[in-house]
Amino acid sequence: MEQLERLSLVSRIATELHNHWGISDKDLAEFVLHLGEESQSLEEFRAKLKANGSAVTQALAVSLYTSISKFVAKSKKAKAAAASGSTSSGSSGIGAKNGVSPSPVKDSKDEQVSPPGSSTNGSKPLPASAFSVSQHPPTEKELKFPGLCMQNRFDRPELQLARPDDHAPLSAAAQRLLEQEKDDKELMREQQEAFKRAKDGYWGGDHNSSSKGGISATGANALPIGGASGAAGTAAAATGAADENLNFCGKRGAPLERYGIYDGVVSRVMEYGAFVQLDLAEGRREGLLHVADMSRPDGGPCVSADAVRKGQVVKVKVHAIAGTRLSLTMREVDQATGRDLKPRNLQGGTSSSRAALFESLAEEHAQALEKKGLGRITGVKINLDSTEEETAYSRKRKLMSDYDKWEAQQLQRSGLVSSKENPYYDEEAGGILPVQEAEEDVEIEVVDEEPLFLRGQTTRAGMQLSPVKIVANPDGSLARAAATAQTLAKERRDVRQAQEAAILDSIPKDMSRPWEDPNPQPGERTIAQALQGLGQTGYEMPEWKKLYLGKNVSFGIKSTLSIAEQRRSLPIYKLKEQLLKAIMGNQVLIVIGETGSGKTTQMTQYMAEAGLVTPGRLIGCTQPRRVAAMSVAKRVAEEFGCRLGQEVGYSIRFEDCTSPDTIIKYMTDGLLLREALVDPRLQRYSVVMLDEAHERTISTDVLFGLLKECCRQRPDFKLIVTSATLDAEKFSNYFFNSSIFTIPGRTFPVEILYTKEPETDYVEAALITVLQIHLCEPPGDILLFLTGQEEIDTTCQTLHERMQRLESANPPPLIILPVYSALPSEVQTMIFDPAPPGCRKCVVATNIAEASLTIDGIYFVIDPGFAKVKMYNPKSGMDALTVAPISQANARQRAGRAGRTGPGKCYRLYTEAAYRCEMLPTAVPEIQRTNLENTVLLLKAMGVNDLLNFDFMDPPPVQTLINSLETLFELGALDDEGLLTKLGRKMAEFPMEPQLSKMLLTSVDLKCSDEIITIVAMLSVQNVFYRPKDRQALADQKKSGFHQPEGDHITYLELYRAWQRNRFSNAWCYENFIQHRALRRAQDVRKQLISIMDRYKLDIISAGKDYKRICRCICAGFFRHACRVDPQEGYRTLVDHQQVFMHPSSALYNRNPEWLVYHELVLTTKEYLRDCCTIEPLWLCDVAPKLFKPADQQRLSRRKMRERIEPLYNRFEEPNAWRLSRRQGKR
Structure with a gap:
């Protein structure tokens, strides 16, 4: 038994060494075990490892020595049971936390080892840190879920991924790819600029020092890199050293080192x-010296022909090694002395030779994987033997019946039809597609084994976990009204469609008969001319939209005041001195102020003017949406008096508009979270302002915990949290009972009115309330809250029709204005224009008008009490928008909209009892109702393994965390111990969901990264195709021309290639009903991904027409989304056997491939698959062996066991009357 335990320990040590060093060697693991058994303390163990040439980190030493100590203590106890104290002496002071992770090791000074950067001074004690190891006894939840409360480890080698220089020049290959993304206008502009520079240089006098041939008369002028190298280069050029035996100077035969x-x-x-x-x-090697890595004596940019000459001897540094290719640089080497101007070390605290040794061992391990047919990065099984020609013949084709095949063969043999007209002719390959044999029926099953670190904690083990409630009372009147609203909305939609169909059916179809008839009836041709083409439009803009939205379109809120006067008119201006005093006196400050008070635009400028920006640091302000970050930065730059991107800039995903001069930076909260991944202490920032914190996005909630820890470690760091709601006590209690600064706004009393009985149809009740206010109440605008676009459009249409019926009573005009996110921004700004005299304005909006917008003139608010909430179902892995009751805080916020201009009224279309008993006090934050895979990956990359005790303001549900860890384990981002792998660390570097990151890294191994970059860029944008309602048939016809048999991903790829072939033309997009703005956005994303891949030295290779590789990469990322055709209807997912259906907009619609993977699952009237791709079933076992396996052919598979015999329908008998058990007694 002891030998088996020893072998298990050796295997565990080998796994740990593989995770840290990339070396999997059992002999090395046994040697490390031997050193640990001979060591009496942790320091002695580390010293022995160093003496044998291994620079081990503190975290790795603690992990190895803890495991070895446990084994030694257990063996001693077994051999000498009488010596009870031997266990503690053998463990050398190393314990275990909850039996899972070791507790912090104490060094020789008996001081606890703290995480990097933690405060160790003797100042006042700080509150408990979210990153420190908890010293309290384990709770019931920690004992139940040990996989969520592992010890935090911040110095693992996997976390110390070398960060590339973001401002480093790109390689030549990346620059060529970026050149291909330029349209004709950009190329023409660059040519004009280059011609102008050349012209200025010529007339500037540079031509006087050169001869007719363009070569300088003297050797010193010919070679701008002077010194000994220049002289040697001149001599070499003079002797004609252009052949293979070039003359070298300096040291020869040195080994290659990075x-x-x-x-x-x-x-x-x-x-x-x-x-x-x-x-x-090892012989002669040739490397590329890019023009960006050359330098002139003055340090400026240069042209390669001006910097070096053929045969010149130069001193270069090997910047990167990628297989047989070398990347060289001259900028970091003194050409006169050969001194390294920028010395680097691969691993801190170790010598360069030792670092090179470990790097070479990792490279040998990668080469060993490659020899086994596995990817160097992902370890995925690869097979690149197929050629493009073979792949072209293996593409899908349309099925034909035997009779159709025979008929086609006879027509071709007779000479009436050429071979190109054969249905099986392939234009790309230039031949007839071979007859495909019937594919073998392959059965794939899901692996039932749980990850080791989650054993007994998942739903597979029968763990029953309750989801977070978003409704306080599921059986209350509000919940019933929400369920009824969906049924009523469907009925209204059906009635509207029936009316439109009836109008089209009443139109005569044969419009040409009156023109062909030589003797038509009087007026018949006139009627035909008036009705001609009416049935082809299919859509006409509603009258209310023409009346209210087609006129007076404005861009932005108009103001006649100057910028300085506008700033002084804001409520925050009067409190400038008090606000700055509060910021100076508090490290954390909570600022509460209504929307429009000037928090976002003014506070950053006040702090910059007050000198809170230290040299080399920034003032950062986060926004929950990227559009808000861009627009606010533009406004602040205008007020600050600078160009956007200079002193004031912004950063969003895939776009950075900052410079070294930037001191105020607006960004999305997700981008700051990614910066914290690289620098947890945020040394670049002196002040961070979390704006719109009341929205509680996922990134904002994670930043709460990270910035709270940053405040503990950096006394000079200041944090400001702003909110538009009145729930400030919760923020203050979370951030060390910090001070609260309130910006008073113009508030007036609001009268709250409730209904006496619950309303079953809140839309109808809202319409009645609007008309009642309009006809009976004094002047004042109305604000009506509804849930979505369809509901708002239907309400506006109905309200307009009812106002038309009241024209006989001569009521005052009512201007109806909708507000939702899909409306153009210039139309949305119409709500800020005041209503004309004698008119009333009715704004129908979603919950965006609660806190994000402030509309003057609102005196009446109608609150039905509902909003659409995005809810994630961990069981099905699907996000769904559901109509749910709002919280009490949202209801108070809505009521406050009526008291901004004067005393107002709020009509709540629910009872007071429902408000008190059926609404939650505050809204459920997004972190408790959304997928957390990307968030968990980022926390793991930061070294946070104790997710259960992380300092969340509102902890996420355990089931969502468990599912996220399980998914990351299946993707290969986590190992069997739940720790981050090297692949997982690389995945965390890409600003996208983990599935897309895995797909992108797999494409490097499968040599199709160019195509996958395009597909990822196209998936990052939405609604590439548009379908105008007046030309739906033509739009569908144009779209079908891009459809590919492999699915939507290849369709997006070919669409982008077609756009690229047409030189990125907007006219081509218009002709093919394609959103050119979406393609431009996808092009920007593609450029950024090319830059990221190049900086991380990942090859960008094209696979051409080899679509199998591309589909295999897609399967490697989205294997969990695999589906198979259901014999009854639609598809069945392989993981949870959920019935789903293909979306009608998919390129595979009505093709019904046997196997496919999808990008996302959306819930509308059914569970629809979006962006599907065909796959081969055996790929699932290759790319995800932890989740899928081939079914045993000797036994009946689970899918076939679930199949049941469904008899034909018989209306004369019961459904189960055919069974023998039901036929007893019948003859």
Whole structure:
């Protein structure tokens, strides 16, 4: 038994070494075990490891020594049971936390080892840190879910991924790809600028120092890189050293090392750089010296032909090694002395030779994986033997019956039909597609084994976990009204469609008969001309939209005041001195103020003017939406008096508009979270302002915990949390009972009116209330809250029709204005215009008008008490928008909208009892009702493993965390111990969901990264195709021309290629009903992804027409979304056997492939699959062996066991009357 335990420990140590060093060697693991058994303390163990040439980190030493100590203590106890104290002496002071993770090790000074950057001074004690190991006894939840409360480890090698320089020049390959993304206008503009520079340079006098051939008369002027190298280069050029036996100077035959400096000879000079030959120990190697890595004596940019010449001897540094390719640089080497101007070390605290040794071992491990047919990065099984020609023949084709095949063959043999007209002719391959044999019926099953660190904690083990409630009383009147509203909305939609169909059916279809008839009836041709083309439109803009939205379109809120006067008119201006005093006196400050008070735009400027920006640091302000970050930054730059991107800039995903001069930076909260991944202490920022914190997005909630820890570690750091709601005590209690600064607004009393009985149809009740206010109440605008676009459009249409019926009573005009996110911004700003005299304005809005917008002139608010909430179902893995009751805080916020201009009224279309008993006190934050896979991956990349005790303001549900960890384990981002792998760390670097990151990294192994980058960029935008209601048939016809048999992903790829072939033309997009703005956005994302891939030295290779590789990459990322055709209807998901249906807009609609994967699952009238891609079933076992396995052919599969015999329908008998058990007694 002891031998088995020893073998298990050796295997565990080998896994740990593989995770940290990338080396999987059992002999090395046994040697480490031997050193641990001979060591009496942790320091002695680390010293022995260092003496044997291994620079081990503190975290790795603690992990290894803890495991070895436990084994030694257990073996001693078994051998000498009488010696009870041997366990403590053998463990050397190392304990275990909850039996899962070791507690912090104490060094020789008996001081607890703290996380990097933690405060250890003797100042006043800080509150308990979210990153420190909890010392309290384990709770019931911690004992129940040990996989969620592992010890935080911040110095693991997997977390210390080398960050590339964001401002480093791109490689030549990446620049060529970016050149292909330029349209004709950009190329023409660059040519004009280049011509202008050349012209200015010529007339500036540079031509006087050169001869007719363009070569300088003197060797010193010909070679801008002077010194010994220049002289040697001149001599080499003079002797014609252009052949293979080039003369080298300096050290020869040195081994190749990264960041090593060598003497080389320029062999070729190109436009984008030069190739330099190096004489190494393993032979001659040639590397690329990019033009950006060259330098002139004055340090400025240069052209490759001006910087080096063929045959010149230069001193270069090896910047990167990628297989047989070398990337060289001259900028970091003194060409006169060969001194390294920018010395680097691969691992802190170790010598360069030792670091190079570990890097070479990791490279050998990657090469060993490659020899086994596995990917170097992801370890996915690869098979790249198929050629493009083979792939072209293996593409899908339409099925034909035997009779159709025979008929096609006879027509071709007779000569009436050419081979190109054969249905099986392939234009790409230039031949007839071979006859495909019937595919073998492959059965794939889901692996039942749980991850080791989650064993007994998942739903597979029978763990019953209750989801978070978003409704206080599921059986109350509000819940019933929400359920009824969906049924009524469907009925209204059906009635409207029936009316439109009846109008079209009443129109005569044969419009040409009156023109063909030589003797038509009087007036018949006139009627035909009036009705001609009416049935083809299919859509006409409603009258209310023409009346209210077609006129007086404005862009932005108009103001006649100057910028300085507008700033002084804001409520925050009067409190400037008090606000700055509060910021100076508090490290954390909570600022409460209504929308429009000036918090977002003015506070950052006040702090910059007060000198809170230290040299080299910024003032950061987060926004929950990227559009808000861009628009606010533009406004602040205008007020600050600078260009956008200079002193004031913004950063959003895939777009950075900042410069070294930036001191005020607006960004999305997700981007600041990614910056915290690199720098947890946020050293670049002196002040961070979390704006709109009341929206409680996922990134904001995670930033709460990270910034709270940052305040503990940095006394000079200041945090400001702003909110538009009155729930400030919760924020203050969370942030160390911090001070609250309130910006008083113009508030007036609001009268609250409730209904006496619950309303079954709140839309109808809202319409009646609007008309009642309009006809009976004094002047004042109305604000009506509804849930979505369809509901708002229906209400506006109905309200307009009812106002038309009241024209006989001569009521005052009512201007109806909708507000929802899909409306153009210029139309949305119409709500800010005051109503004309004698008119009343009725704004029908979603919950965006609660706190994000302030509309002057509102005196009456109608609150039905509902809003659409995005809810994530961990069981089905699907996000769904459901109509749910709002919270009491939202109801108070809505009522407050009526008291901004004067005393107002709020009509609540629910009872007071429902308000008190059926509404939650505050809204459920997004972190408790959304998928958390990306959030958990980021926390793991920061070293936070104790998710259960992380300092969330509102902890997420345990079931969602467990499912997220399970998904990351299946993707290969976590190992068997729940720790982050090297693949997971690389996945965390990409600003996208983990599935897309895995797909992108797999494409590097499968050599199709160019196409996958395009697909990821296209998936990041929405609504690429548009379908105008007046030309739906033509739009569908144009869209079908891009459809590919492999699915929607390849359709997006071919669409982008077609746009690229047409030189990115907007006219081409208009002709094909494509949103050119969406394609432009996808192009920007593609450019950013190319830059990211290039900086991380990931190859960008095209697979051409080999779509199998591309589909395999998609399967590697979205294997959990695999589906198979259901014999009854639709598809069945492989993981949870849920019945789903293909969306009608998919390229695979009505094709019904046997196997597919989807990108997302949406719930409308059914569970629809969006963006589908065909796959082969055996790919699932190759890319996800932890989740799928081939079914045993000797036994009946689970899918076939679930199938049941469904008899034909018989209206004369019961459904089960055919069974023998029901036929007893019948003859």
